[in-house]
Amino acid sequence: MTQKPLDLxxxxxxxxxxxxxxxxxxxxxxxxxxxxxKCKGQMRLDGCKVDLGLEDLNPVEAKTVHxxxxxxxxxxxxxxxxxxxxxxxxxxxLRAGLDIAAGLHTRLNDIEFLRxxxxxxxxxxxxxxxxxxELKVGNGQKRSGKRLLTVAADCAIGKKYAALAIAKEMQSxxxxxxFRATGQTGILIAGGGIGIDAVVADFISGAxxxxxxxxAKDHWDIIEGQGALFHPAYAGVALGLLHGSQPxxxxxxxxxxxxxxxxxxxxxxxxxxxxxxxxIEAAQxxxxxxxxxxxxxxTSRMTDDDAKFYMADLxxxxxxxxxxxxRTGMNNIVDYLVHDR
Amino acid sequence: MTQKPLDLxxxxxxxxxxxxxxxxxxxxxxxxxxxxxKCKGQMRLDGCKVDLGLEDLNPVEAKTVHxxxxxxxxxxxxxxxxxxxxxxxxxxxLRAGLDIAAGLHTRLNDIEFLRxxxxxxxxxxxxxxxxxxELKVGNGQKRSGKRLLTVAADCAIGKKYAALAIAKEMQSxxxxxxFRATGQTGILIAGGGIGIDAVVADFISGAxxxxxxxxAKDHWDIIEGQGALFHPAYAGVALGLLHGSQPxxxxxxxxxxxxxxxxxxxxxxxxxxxxxxxxIEAAQxxxxxxxxxxxxxxTSRMTDDDAKFYMADLxxxxxxxxxxxxRTGMNNIVDYLVHDR
Numbered sequence: 001m002t003q004k005p006l007d008l009x010x011x012x013x014x015x016x017x018x019x020x021x022x023x024x025x026x027x028x029x030x031x032x033x034x035x036x037x038k039c040k041g042q043m044r045l046d047g048c049k050v051d052l053g054l055e056d057l058n059p060v061e062a063k064t065v066h067x068x069x070x071x072x073x074x075x076x077x078x079x080x081x082x083x084x085x086x087x088x089x090x091x092x093x094l095r096a097g098l099d100i101a102a103g104l105h106t107r108l109n110d111i112e113f114l115r116x117x118x119x120x121x122x123x124x125x126x127x128x129x130x131x132x133x134e135l136k137v138g139n140g141q142k143r144s145g146k147r148l149l150t151v152a153a154d155c156a157i158g159k160k161y162a163a164l165a166i167a168k169e170m171q172s173x174x175x176x177x178x179f180r181a182t183g184q185t186g187i188l189i190a191g192g193g194i195g196i197d198a199v200v201a202d203f204i205s206g207a208x209x210x211x212x213x214x215x216a217k218d219h220w221d222i223i224e225g226q227g228a229l230f231h232p233a234y235a236g237v238a239l240g241l242l243h244g245s246q247p248x249x250x251x252x253x254x255x256x257x258x259x260x261x262x263x264x265x266x267x268x269x270x271x272x273x274x275x276x277x278x279x280i281e282a283a284q285x286x287x288x289x290x291x292x293x294x295x296x297x298x299t300s301r302m303t304d305d306d307a308k309f310y311m312a313d314l315x316x317x318x319x320x321x322x323x324x325x326x327r328t329g330m331n332n333i334v335d336y337l338v339h340d341r
Numbered sequence: 342m343t344q345k346p347l348d349l350x351x352x353x354x355x356x357x358x359x360x361x362x363x364x365x366x367x368x369x370x371x372x373x374x375x376x377x378x379k380c381k382g383q384m385r386l387d388g389c390k391v392d393l394g395l396e397d398l399n400p401v402e403a404k405t406v407h408x409x410x411x412x413x414x415x416x417x418x419x420x421x422x423x424x425x426x427x428x429x430x431x432x433x434x435l436r437a438g439l440d441i442a443a444g445l446h447t448r449l450n451d452i453e454f455l456r457x458x459x460x461x462x463x464x465x466x467x468x469x470x471x472x473x474x475e476l477k478v479g480n481g482q483k484r485s486g487k488r489l490l491t492v493a494a495d496c497a498i499g500k501k502y503a504a505l506a507i508a509k510e511m512q513s514x515x516x517x518x519x520f521r522a523t524g525q526t527g528i529l530i531a532g533g534g535i536g537i538d539a540v541v542a543d544f545i546s547g548a549x550x551x552x553x554x555x556x557a558k559d560h561w562d563i564i565e566g567q568g569a570l571f572h573p574a575y576a577g578v579a580l581g582l583l584h585g586s587q588p589x590x591x592x593x594x595x596x597x598x599x600x601x602x603x604x605x606x607x608x609x610x611x612x613x614x615x616x617x618x619x620x621i622e623a624a625q626x627x628x629x630x631x632x633x634x635x636x637x638x639x640t641s642r643m644t645d646d647d648a649k650f651y652m653a654d655l656x657x658x659x660x661x662x663x664x665x666x667x668r669t670g671m672n673n674i675v676d677y678l679v680h681d682r
Contacts, residue, residue, distance in 0.1 A: 137574040137575075138573050138574035139573070139574070139605070139606075140573025140574065140605060140606075140607070140608060141606065141607075196542065197541075197542050197543040198541055198542065198543065199541070199542050200538075200539055200540070200541060200542070201537065201538050201539065201540050201541070201542050201545050201577060201578045201581070202538040202539065202574075202575065202578065204542050204577040204578075205573060205574050205575075205576070205577060206574065229580075229623075230626060232479050232480070232481030232546060232584050232585075232626060232627050233478040233479035233480070233481065233543075233546050233547065233584075234478075234543065234546075235546070235580050235581060235584055235623075235626070236542060236545040236546060236577035236578060236579075236580045236581025236582075236584075237542045237543065237545075237577060237581075238577075239570075239576050239577045239580045240542070240576060240577025240578075241577075243573050243574075243576055243577075264480070264481060265480075265481075265482065266481070266482075267481060267626070278622070281619070282570075282576075285571060285573060285576070285608070286573050
């Protein structure tokens, strides 16, 4: 019932390379934040300035002392390529008995020496951006279990974080819930999932159907959203994911300071009412009972008082629970889901 | 200005294999219908029962007498694979000096003997389903020139045919107009285009932007639609194509006899008003001035009188020109576009 398209061996050793700043190690920080129990140590090359506060381990120590299963690449260079000075240490990890997982633009399996070393040793290198699963086109047929998808007016606005926080809140209450990853960092955090924006266009909703397979009636899949219906480059991904996820509940992720689509020129973001209406209308194709279960906002640039006022006001306007996953946690949204159904 | 992502050498020799029925040679019939001037002959294997009415030529005759550039595979087997008995004749075509183009599921380039023969001879085998162009993500920036996209409530409902008919009507009036192909048969007809449903999901709208590049102010690109916003498998493709095409005009393709999504279970089609509203709303993201320019219907199962009545009624209800590309031609829609702008 909970078969995952990808199953990374745990626990992890997080590879930080020689990263010079925390911003380049967002993946490592994300994995450490959301699954500390899986993270047994960090592996740093000479000159690395990033520190997760984990024990520095080499692959042999990681394997023999902590039974680590996978070295996870937790850094990206600008450009996403693999620097030459990573190859020897990554081979060392394979020789020590570890698999390797990465979500880089450049596939580790495209580096012949790494690929051949892994093959000879019987290890697996997971390039998680590209799924190796055989995909099907979507069929739109109802699957049992409950599903929540995070959506938004734009990309890079907190959809992964909100989904992780909701799954965690549900799990802490003893509810049956899984975070379902659709992007590379999410996949490395979850240890499974499909990079939905890297599948062939015909298979977007089919891949989304595989990400949240049939499950027990009361089980919640909390699915990481991608793209946005209002994004001139990524709306197709967002719509296919919405249809394939057939969500019972949507959570709208919102940044009160963002007025225009990020990294694009000239696209004003729609208002909240439009974001809700358009997502609901589209989602009704595969789940006529879909509802919005709340709004997840980023109030990090507000004072406590301002945030409190802002969230209360937005909640009153929309008649929906409003949470900030960092400031308030996702209690109100999960309460709403529990009491509404 | 009219750079195409793919440029097949013309004229064509149409390969019919040993097809037993016309239905398997839809691609050949389509190419012959829409670009008879490009079709110098047909090539049939023993036992072939399909006849386009073209001269039977072997590749050497085609090359030496008619200067044919490309052998175009105009048939598909059920399953889309390449039968063993095609390989020798296809190699013969390469040796005679022809390129080969195909839109099959199985890539001809995956057949080693064909690939190597082409390589040795300096010929090109075009598997047009998969583009070889380097794609970019969409940027949403306005391009000069005018664009029309055919859309619908469902797949396989006449979007390619309508686009071809509109482009032909415009060309017959001396208007600057090109059909822009987004699927394999369309690409073989046009000699260029991108199979939009075969690109990586991140690049749908970027690929659509490449399909209809910047052009002269009064030039019309008539773009072949794909999928449908209301299709549980292919809506992502449709939305990305809609955004990347940034159409000035939409033509809605409609089959009065179809009540449910084809080849799917349990999806009733939306009414015309919803089809129009949802497509216009979505298209406004990249072109706020988008309008519906008409409805293209398939009245092939009606009598002349019934069709006339039906089309007049639909036109009155929607206040839009209604055409059947086969029965009436696209005059009214093109008139509407000419007078409206």
